Amino acid sequence: MKIKSLEDLEKIKEEGLKNLSGRQGKKRGRITVAMGTCGISAGAKDTLMTIIDELDKNGIDDIAVVQSGCMGLCEVEPTVEVQIGDQEPVIYGNVGIEEAKRIVKEHVIGGRILGDLLVKKSAQ
Amino acid sequence: MENQTLTDPKFAELDEFIDNLPDKKGMLIGVLHKAQEIFGYLPAEVQHHIAQKLDIPESTVFGVVTFYSFFTMKPRGKYQIKVCLGTACYVKGGQKISDRVKEELGVTGDEPTSDGLFSVQEVRCLGACSMAPVMLVGERDFYGRLTPDKIPQIIESYRRKENKK
Amino acid sequence: MPLENTILICAGGGCISAGEISVKEALENEIKKYALDGVVKVVETGCMDACSLGPLMVIYPEGVFYQKLKPSDAKEIVEEHLLKGRVVQRLLYKGPSGEIKPRATEEIPFFTRQVRIATRNLGVIDPASIEEYIARDGYFALRKALSMTPEMVIEEIKKSGLRGRGGAGFPTGLKWELTRKSKSDEKYLICNADEGDPGAFMDRSMMEGDPHSLLEGMAIGGYAIGAHQGYIYVRAEYPLAIERLKIAIKQAREYGLLGKDIFGSGFDFDVDLRIGAGAFVCGEETALIQSVEGKRGQPVQKPPYPAQSGLWKKPTVINNVETLVDVPYIINKGWEAFASIGTEKSKGTKVFALVGKVNNTGLVEVPMGTTLRELIFDIGGGIPGGKRFKAVQTGGPSGGCIPEEYLDTPIDYESLTSLGTIMGSGGMIVMDEDTCMVDVARFFLQFTADESCGKCTPCREGTRKMLSILDKIVEGNGTMEDIERLETLAVTIKDTALCGLGQTAPNPVLSTLRYFRDEYEAHVKEKRCPAKSCKALIAYRIDPAKCTGCTACARACPTGAITGEVRKVHTIDQEKCIKCGSCFEVCRFDAVEKLDAVEVTADT
Ligand SMILES: Cc1cc2nc3c(=O)[nH]c(=O)nc-3n(C[C@H](O)[C@H](O)[C@H](O)COP(=O)(O)O)c2cc1C
Ligand code: SF4
Ligand code: SF4
Ligand code: FES
Numbered sequence: 059m060k061i062k063s064l065e066d067l068e069k070i071k072e073e074g075l076k077n078l079s080g081r082q083g084k085k086r087g088r089i090t091v092a093m094g095t096c097g098i099s100a101g102a103k104d105t106l107m108t109i110i111d112e113l114d115k116n117g118i119d120d121i122a123v124v125q126s127g128c129m130g131l132c133e134v135e136p137t138v139e140v141q142i143g144d145q146e147p148v149i150y151g152n153v154g155i156e157e158a159k160r161i162v163k164e165h166v167i168g169g170r171i172l173g174d175l176l177v178k179k180s181a182q
Numbered sequence: 183m184e185n186q187t188l189t190d191p192k193f194a195e196l197d198e199f200i201d202n203l204p205d206k207k208g209m210l211i212g213v214l215h216k217a218q219e220i221f222g223y224l225p226a227e228v229q230h231h232i233a234q235k236l237d238i239p240e241s242t243v244f245g246v247v248t249f250y251s252f253f254t255m256k257p258r259g260k261y262q263i264k265v266c267l268g269t270a271c272y273v274k275g276g277q278k279i280s281d282r283v284k285e286e287l288g289v290t291g292d293e294p295t296s297d298g299l300f301s302v303q304e305v306r307c308l309g310a311c312s313m314a315p316v317m318l319v320g321e322r323d324f325y326g327r328l329t330p331d332k333i334p335q336i337i338e339s340y341r342r343k344e345n346k347k
Numbered sequence: 348m349p350l351e352n353t354i355l356i357c358a359g360g361g362c363i364s365a366g367e368i369s370v371k372e373a374l375e376n377e378i379k380k381y382a383l384d385g386v387v388k389v390v391e392t393g394c395m396d397a398c399s400l401g402p403l404m405v406i407y408p409e410g411v412f413y414q415k416l417k418p419s420d421a422k423e424i425v426e427e428h429l430l431k432g433r434v435v436q437r438l439l440y441k442g443p444s445g446e447i448k449p450r451a452t453e454e455i456p457f458f459t460r461q462v463r464i465a466t467r468n469l470g471v472i473d474p475a476s477i478e479e480y481i482a483r484d485g486y487f488a489l490r491k492a493l494s495m496t497p498e499m500v501i502e503e504i505k506k507s508g509l510r511g512r513g514g515a516g517f518p519t520g521l522k523w524e525l526t527r528k529s530k531s532d533e534k535y536l537i538c539n540a541d542e543g544d545p546g547a548f549m550d551r552s553m554m555e556g557d558p559h560s561l562l563e564g565m566a567i568g569g570y571a572i573g574a575h576q577g578y579i580y581v582r583a584e585y586p587l588a589i590e591r592l593k594i595a596i597k598q599a600r601e602y603g604l605l606g607k608d609i610f611g612s613g614f615d616f617d618v619d620l621r622i623g624a625g626a627f628v629c630g631e632e633t634a635l636i637q638s639v640e641g642k643r644g645q646p647v648q649k650p651p652y653p654a655q656s657g658l659w660k661k662p663t664v665i666n667n668v669e670t671l672v673d674v675p676y677i678i679n680k681g682w683e684a685f686a687s688i689g690t691e692k693s694k695g696t697k698v699f700a701l702v703g704k705v706n707n708t709g710l711v712e713v714p715m716g717t718t719l720r721e722l723i724f725d726i727g728g729g730i731p732g733g734k735r736f737k738a739v740q741t742g743g744p745s746g747g748c749i750p751e752e753y754l755d756t757p758i759d760y761e762s763l764t765s766l767g768t769i770m771g772s773g774g775m776i777v778m779d780e781d782t783c784m785v786d787v788a789r790f791f792l793q794f795t796a797d798e799s800c801g802k803c804t805p806c807r808e809g810t811r812k813m814l815s816i817l818d819k820i821v822e823g824n825g826t827m828e829d830i831e832r833l834e835t836l837a838v839t840i841k842d843t844a845l846c847g848l849g850q851t852a853p854n855p856v857l858s859t860l861r862y863f864r865d866e867y868e869a870h871v872k873e874k875r876c877p878a879k880s881c882k883a884l885i886a887y888r889i890d891p892a893k894c895t896g897c898t899a900c901a902r903a904c905p906t907g908a909i910t911g912e913v914r915k916v917h918t919i920d921q922e923k924c925i926k927c928g929s930c931f932e933v934c935r936f937d938a939v940e941k942l943d944a945v946e947v948t949a950d951t
Binding site for chain 3: 059060061062063064067070071072073074075077078090092094095096098124125126127128129130131132133137139173176
Binding site for chain 2: 100
């Protein structure tokens with residue numbers, strides 16, 4: 059499709075906004091792994107794979123897993139943002155394989171924020 | 183020579199890339215990147231071939247290859263280890279990382295190890311300065327926040343991967 | 348109490364030793380007393396990494412952050428905060444300077460001091476999704492620009508005060524206007540994504556995390572100057588940025604946001620990538636043009652400037668990544684929004700890569716005019732390990748080092764120049780007491796000597812000469828005349844080199860000589876490296892009173908220089924020692940000392 063007008067653009071914006079809030083389709087949330095070069099050098103690939111694996115293992119298919127660029131928090135990379143339903147997004151830092159497993163188990167499944175990994179509550 | 187280039191699949195791959203360029207103007211550097219990706223390095227016969235294919239003097243090709251540090255006329259190890267010595271890595275001890283890698287591999291400069299598996303290159307900034315000191319193995323495997331004692335383990339992991347094959 | 352509160356209380360090592368268990372107990376007792384145990388949850392967490400403030404807690408959902416708690420504080424927190432919803436001011440997190448400031452974790456300076464324009468989408472959107480970019484008002488600026496005349500677009504950029512973020516700070520609107528006015532059938536726009544400063548990664552992060560912002564900025568620039576083709580010249584060292592840009596270009600073409608007749612306006616514009624090949628000089632604009640043409644990247648004499656005769660001898664604009672990424676913001680929000688931020692002559696924000704010896708390394712975007720101290724200490728969290736700040740280096744190999752006494756300088760183009768450095772592209776390398784300033788100068792000269800393209804003699808030979816003098820000094824063989832010769836050489840190179848690389852190459856030496864002359868003199872006169880960093884001037888020794896004979900150092904030593912029996916005092920053979928420092932790092936009893944070599948030779 060070619061975008062030719064403001065209306066076309068607005069339509070796509072609407073779709074995109076659903077994506078960003080993690081509620082496109084029948085999804086109820088979104089986990090974002092910062093995958094810039096810095097994140098990757100701190101092990102973000104393993105983090106991403108672990109999250110996907112753990113969600114799979116637990117039969118969870120209503121959480122979108124996406125990658126983003128560097129949030130600027132390189133010191134605590136790998137960083138992961140979790141946004142579920144209408145809750146405020148939460149950013150976790152230093153998320154290695156073990157931490158990624160805990161995030162799925164405790165936050166996604168258990169609904170509890172992991173205070174020890176918390177960096178910041180909202181991305182904005 | 184001509185016949186060999188026609189039958190060698192590597193040359194065929196390069197030719198296909200060149201033939202598919204929408205415009206050859208100014209594409210020498212792009213072609214050299216592709217050639218180095220295919221051959222691993224840029225020996226004289228590859229340069230000769232490119233010069234003919236793009237219809238430019240061989241000396242021009244040679245001049246460009248030698249000007250840019252990314253291009254090499256010598257073969258490199260299967261896993262090329264790039265140790266960053268950019269400013270951020272330097273002040274955080276990048277030189278010690280490089281020394282340790284070389285010691286571990288038993289090399290002194292950028293020559294490949296005797297098994298051809300590794301070669302080391304000291305580079306300027308890999309763009310992961312916040313993770314300093316940093317090194318890159320191959321194209322994609324970044325290691326950040328390094329200390330010299332982490333090096334043997336990392337190198338060993340590649341050796342093991344090779345042995346499994 | 349409709350809503351449940353969650354209290355996170357840290358149980359990291361630092362906090363437990365400061366009495367955390369009893370704070371938690373006291374808190375739980377109070378909560379029980381008011382029968383809140385059903386609605387308030389106390390969760391023990393690991394370390395929140397702020398141990399000096401411990402014990403601490405965060406109360407959700409508000410995210411209020413309390414520090415330095417005592418068991419006696421529990422009652423007040425429960426009665427005031429949980430029951431009445433009133434924040435207990437006296438326990439709030441305090442900034443380093445002691446004034447009560449932030450409340451919530453969101454208000455900690457690393458976040459609050461930043462103003463995100465160029466990095467507005469970083470970490471927020473999926474860089475591989477054009478829809479998410481559009482959701483954040485992406486490509487609305489392009490659409491708006493196309494409804495304006497090119498002259499109006501240029502006027503908007505001029506009024507915003509945007510200056511080039513690639514180093515020199517040339518006004519972007521003016522550069523565009525000059526190129527617009529050059530008569531030609533073809534024009535080009537090139538984005539300089541060579542990011543040559545070793546220690547900077549702002550441009551990489553923007554391309555990796557938000558590639559469409561760059562494409563949109565380029566399309567707007569192309570429209571303004573009358574170009575139909577743009578190139579992004581990216582370093583080969585950035586494979587991920589290249590991959591993300593390729594995806595973004597493909598998506599933009601599919602939606603018709605690049606290509607023919609964009610938004611039905613009749614304007615055509617496309618973007619292609621050109622990959623660099625590892626030559627720092629190619630960041631210089633005339634060399635960059637040579638390289639985009641596929642040639643050796645050697646600078647050529649200016650004038651003519653690229654605005655008249657650039658790529659393929661056609662008028663060409665070259666802009667840095669961050670400059671172009673700022674453009675859609677300015678068009679969308681209007682020039683006032685941008686011009687209202689910053690200082691009189693330097694408008695808007697600047698992204699810095701804060702690296703080196705600083706606690707919060709990372710990418711930060713602050714308004715122009717923010718002081719170095721705010722950047723390094725408030726946002727950067729200061730120097731790790733209780734070490735002393737020594738200097739901050741800006742501008743890469745073309746810049747200089749700024750010492751402590753100028754930390755309150757506001758960051759803008761002119762102030763930095765007056766301190767003997769430059770804004771550069773935004774690399775900010777923090778150095779502490781362990782960094783030797785002579786060695787830093789040597790490091791940069793090594794860099795420029797390696798990277799000199801060799802075209803002109805002052806740069807090619809001059810940098811080599813300066814390097815060999817610096818080598819001599821760090822090895823302890825320098826003389827006072829050497830320092831003078833460094834200064835004369837520096838002036839000659841600055842005055843006679845052809846391009847910016849050579850003209851600025853002496854800056855790291857001049858600025859360290861200006862502020863740290865005593866370090867040079869210590870190397871020369873006393874054969875001593877004050878930072879204890881230059882190998883030739885230091886020695887390691889084991890303090891017999893502290894050595895427990897644990898053998899850790901002997902096992903770590905690569906040359907077998909350390910001998911000693913188990914549980915007996917170990918000693919270092921100075922002849923065999925290569926000063927790698929491994930023993931110093933592994934000894935858990937601080938028995939290995941780093942000393943001035945003169946001292947050790949004197950007493951052995
Ligand atoms: C040796 C040298 C290296 C440079 N490297 C870069 C670079 O890596 N990135 C950059 O944007 N500008 C670099 N510049 C500045 C460019 O020549 C040019 O001024 C800039 O890209 C213009 O864009 P701007 O007006 O948007 O800042 C360099 C200049 C010199 C002399
Ligand atoms: S100043 Fe140096 S880099 Fe610039 S043209 Fe001369 S030799 Fe080349
Ligand atoms: S500095 Fe290195 S070489 Fe010297 S004694 Fe210590 S470990 Fe051995
Ligand atoms: S200085 Fe090493 S990655 Fe930038």
